Amino acid sequence: MATTAKEAALAAEDDAVIFRYVYIPADNSEQIEERTFETTKSDEVMSFINALKRHFKRAEGHKSDAQKQAVHEAFKAQMGDKAAGVNDDLLKMLSGTQMVEPIALLANSPETGFVGVYMYCDDQASIKQLPPNPRATAIAQTAGMHIQVNGDVFLGRYMDNEEDFERMDFTTADLSSAAAWVADAKRQIARRSERSGDSQALLQRLQQQQQPAAGSSGSSSKAALSPADAAKARGNEAFAKGDWQAALEQFTASLKLDSANVAARNNRALTYLKLKMFSEAAADCSSVLAADSSNVKALLRRAAAHEGLGQQQEALADLRQALQLQPQNAEAKARLAVLEPAVAAAGPAEAASS
Incomplete structure (x- = not known):
């Protein structure tokens, strides 16, 4: 994909960060899109997440008071006993707070060079009763994670070794079952099982070893x-x-x-x-x-x-x-x-x- 003049100008700045990611809508009639995100190094961690929050908030559309109350009650039920000691007005505010749930398809670890591939979902997908996302579910299962994914989904890649952080390109070509990260993800799951x-x-x-041998006092067991x-x-x-x-x-x-x-x-x-x-x-x-x-x-x-x-x-x-x-x-x-x-x-x- 050709670099635009705007991207080239931003890249010339010392603090500029440009990376690609993939959008997978829950609606199968909509196409999967490869998108570009532009930010700065100083805001690299949260600016992307905040943009996804805004998308998920827009995607839910306008809710009636009854729908808001239903989400609030579902949020309280999900919190369980912890909700008992929290002011109800604060709970209502929290239930309306949009967050992003990252799912590690490939967790960043020393074996991966601290590079991970993450699926970003609406953290209240189940509470909002969002529709299934069959394409995102299939991608997760291809990587060895047998989960059901709901609502719109984004896929991205980053490196994080707890000292340095860098968002990296994730493109539509990476959606192939033959992509290198998929094989890495399967090996990672196999190593965990092992x-x-x-x-x-x-x-x-x-x-x-802690059981004394028959006829022994066990004092020599180590x-x-x-x-x-x-x-x-x-x-x-x-x-x-x-x-x-x-x-x-x-x-x-x-x-x-x-x-x-x-x-x-x-x-x-x-x-x-x-x-x-x-x-x-x-x-x-x-x-x-x-x-x-x-x-x-x-x-x-x-x-x-x-x-x-x-x-x-x-x-x-x-x-x-x-x-x-x-x-x-x-x-x-x-x-x-x-x-x-x-x-x-x-x-x-x-x-x-x-």
């Missing part, structure tokens, strides 16, 4: 991992299965054996979040940060715990600290993009009460 199988085998070996690390590994296994209570018990057992095990404490904090035990999660994160003030995972998890406790200002402080340590951290940026306007809209009284 690692999962290896982890299961390792845990089985550990359990066998596991490959320390008892504390073995308990942490069992906690990781339970967490992967979604058994939060069992994971909590194992991480706690690990910490009783080795209270300085930062990884186990960080994992227990995440488990507390899953169980909505926000005070306990915040306490574990604070302990991790006392030992390692640059632990970004602990900052993000403590921010989530503060949100669960209604402590919005404290959550903002943790998210901002995480971004100081990792300026390109996508999770921190995304959560700040939601929380900052919510706190601003709540006003001084709400902020003071948090």
Whole structure:
């Protein structure tokens, strides 16, 4: 595709960024389009996401009061117990806040040179009851992800190694099942499955090693991992299965054996979040940060715990600290993009009460 005069002029600027991406409308009668996005290096991360937010907001069209209320009720149902402690006016504002859900078809990792391919969807597609997108669904399944995609979809590529960030071209030619990234995605999924199988085998070996041999007192048995690390590994296994209570018990057992095990404490904090035990999660994160003030995972998890406790200002402080340590951290940026306007809209009284 020929470069336009406008693109050439923008590219001449030191701060200019131009990349291509693909638009896949849910309506099969509309054509798939390859589009160009122009921005600046200083706004490279969020300007694209903000443009997609505007598209999704326009695509939903005008909603009647009854439709807005239906979306609001669906949003409350999706939040579950967390909605109980949030002001209803704030909930209404949040339910009307447009966000973008990125789905990693090819996750950026050391094996991919930290280059990933992402499918961007309306984060409230199910709540809005958007129509299926069969072409986007087929592309995801070709890459090995068996998911149902709804609503309009965008596909893009970027490099992010947590120090540098660069949006890269993704074109209609990349939609081919023979594209290199598709093969990489399939290999990535295969490696995950293999690692999962290896982890299961390792845990089985550990359990066998911890059982005394017949006729033996067991005093000479020596596991490959320390008892504390073995308990942490069992906690990781339970967490992967979604058994939060069992994971909590194992991480706690690990910490009783080795209270300085930062990884186990960080994992227990995440488990507390899953169980909505926000005070306990915040306490574990604070302990991790006392030992390692640059632990970004602990900052993000403590921010989530503060949100669960209604402590919005404290959550903002943790998210901002995480971004100081990792300026390109996508999770921190995304959560700040939601929380900052919510706190601003709540006003001084709400902020003071948090």
